[in-house]
Amino acid sequence: MKGYMAGMKILDSLDNGLPFLKMHGLGNDFVILDARKADVPMTAAMAQAIGHRYFGVGFDQLVVLADCDDADVDITFWNTDGSTAGACGNATRCVARLILDETGKTDLTLRTGRGLLSVTEAGGGLVSVNMGQPQLDWQDVPLAREVDLVELPIEGAPGAAGMGNPHCVFVVEDVESLDLHKLGPIYEHHELYPERTNVEFLQIIDRNTMRMRVWERGGLPTLACGSGACASAVVAHRKGLTERNVTIKLDGGDLQIDWRDDGVWMTGPTQLVFSGVLSTDFLDKIK
Template sequence: MDGESHRQHRQPRDLRFLKMHGLGNDFVILDARAGSEAMTPALARALGDRHRGVGFDQLAVIRNGAGVAAEIDFWNSDGTEADACGNATRCAARLLMAESGLAAVELRTGRGVLRAEDAGGGLTRVNMGAPVSDWRAIPLARDVDLDALPIETPLRVRPGAAGMGNPHCVFVVPDAEAVDLAALGPRVEHDPLFPRRTNVEVVQILDRETIRMRVWERGGMITLACGSGACAAAVVTARRGLTERGVTVRLDGGDLRVDWRDDGVWMTGPTALVFEGRLSHDFLAALA
């Protein structure tokens, strides 16, 4: 989708938002179900600025949707759109379940209709769907071995690819902490093999049911967690026979549980509502 042309709307006089996070993977949530949607690439960029805006790893806009609890649109801090964000989906689902009193909801995203459930103990799980294994749909620029991508880096290992509604490039390494992710991330994100750029994960196998992961998210940042990235890492390591199909993913922000089942990849973890706010008239007027 083209973030520069999709859903341009007049900005309202007031724009309220929520700040949430899942394991430190932080989000601004806008509820546009009342018809006050004002999302533009410029507003996404302004909101995403951690010095002059609110700051987020990803922005989620909740909209009315036929046959589902809601539709969710995702925006990156650089003003582009994304089809998927696992942790933001869990955050939005937690809000909607609390609002409705339901223990499960279905949400329509660019990834399709995703089912989210209350997992108990303050945890929320979401079915992120089956991993994408068609090179055209990930997307890649050409047909290659998904477990040995022809990408040369100082790591001297061939990464694997998986699509979870967005592209992921997963490096399995001996020591995830030793990788200079700030240098590796942008280099791989913009590799010609990924025409829509890619998220980049470095993964260390701790045992067959536990992996350590660090992530560079498409759009230019290292984040404390990434739900779709955790799912992609679990898929790549299981596909290579290095782990079971159910793993605990240890991220900088905490642990996610990922289970690759016959009906899709389920991801379970905590969410937190941090604060509610309202954007000032001056802030919005500066974007007009």
Template sequence: MNTRATQIPFMKMHGLGNDFVVVDERGRAPMVDAALAVAMADRHRGVGFDQLAVMRGSEAADVRLVFYNADGSFSAACGNATRCIARYVMGETGQDSVRLQTDHGILAARDAGGGLTAVNMGHARTDWHAIPLAQECDTLHLPIDGTPTATSMGNPHCSFFVTDAEAVELAVQGPQIEHHPLFPQRTNVQFVHVAGKDTLRMRVWERGAGITLASGSSSCAVAHAAWRRGLVGRDVTLRLDGGEIGIRIAEDGIWMTGPTAHVFDGVWRVAS
């Protein structure tokens, strides 16, 4: 972290209650590191967030994004934060579409009308080494009780299809699966049931964050896993604790469409 920065401007945003702190480092020296992310993530002594996103300059896209989880670890993808920042950059530039560079690749985003923002999260990966898993196995039916499905959206996901997602003890089962030895980089965990035609009810335990009201990359992973299992078609509505989001499994990638909110701006004062 740049120790000369004593005040760090930030924005608080959320997508369906999945909340973020966003720091704009474009044209500035780096200000964010893992220790700062952990301090700001504290919901009692800091700002509080599920993920922190850093905006940086990019020669390949409109902006480059770097993501920290609440525990200070990195994530290559964060779908709802990407949508929130895309909406911000579109408002800033007057464009109706933008490109955002992430460790998962360059993602296209666009104004979907009605105040909604869509982002193409790229293609899901289902090869065991791409997720990654600790050993070769069938990613559609993992050798774990409940035979969940593993998917990568730039970060690992483990999706359990259950009778009633509401009945799952998420705070107990989530961390157990996050740290399962089959996932050397830990994993995001979802419990989901079919709630209607092309409609899924999902609850989420996020790697490095815990229970969250929503998760964009998890929504994409679950929709793709359910499609692989023949439970839904290519256009899926997911009902999350924070609201509904739309997923479309298209030829050019998985598109996610939903609302965003820019809640407030603030300044983090670094102790001298």
């Protein structure tokens, strides 16, 4: 807890450069900026510069925190290509961990592009987030036209679901042998997905366990994807392959996904890695 509180204290001042935190959830890593006490002038160019793993800090998503009247905090997600995302499950858990420790609460409400999300302290360093009900209408995912979301008219018959962002979920025999760098871009930019899509590949181990690998929209494979795990659990259950409560084994570790009557709950760990400050020289060079 002390590490989190110390990290949040660093974000209190923006006098010299721009303070940030680096966190990850199962290797899905994030830069977190706090705009609650001072303005953070985010732009697509700024997200791209910070996200570069050689010339910047590097992240899978960038997170900006802001004050909110109807929730404990408002969260905006940015991808490495400078676009924004409506949802990011692992980043939501990381922010939840910070705010739980900052406030001493055991339950929170967070606002994202997905809407208001409920959070609860799960014990043992774990955080549970209700990611809301899946979007199962073709217009909400969104898709380009009306199709069967359980079996899309794409080779391999993937399923589709929205979790505040679009997902295309394949069930395969051997997930380890897949070339994500080859397949990911093909389906990310498929004509059926007008806003591009995250692409998940599942291997069913049993009715309560799956192995998943993911290519995230924005052009990169990641070690974990919380919204992708939620969407995958939904698609697998709708295909009749699993129960509603499953363990999903990702490259970075395990997530517990439980599709309940009130939404898809995701439970997993978080880790604060380090705090830092983006120099004014670095920021001044961003066009």
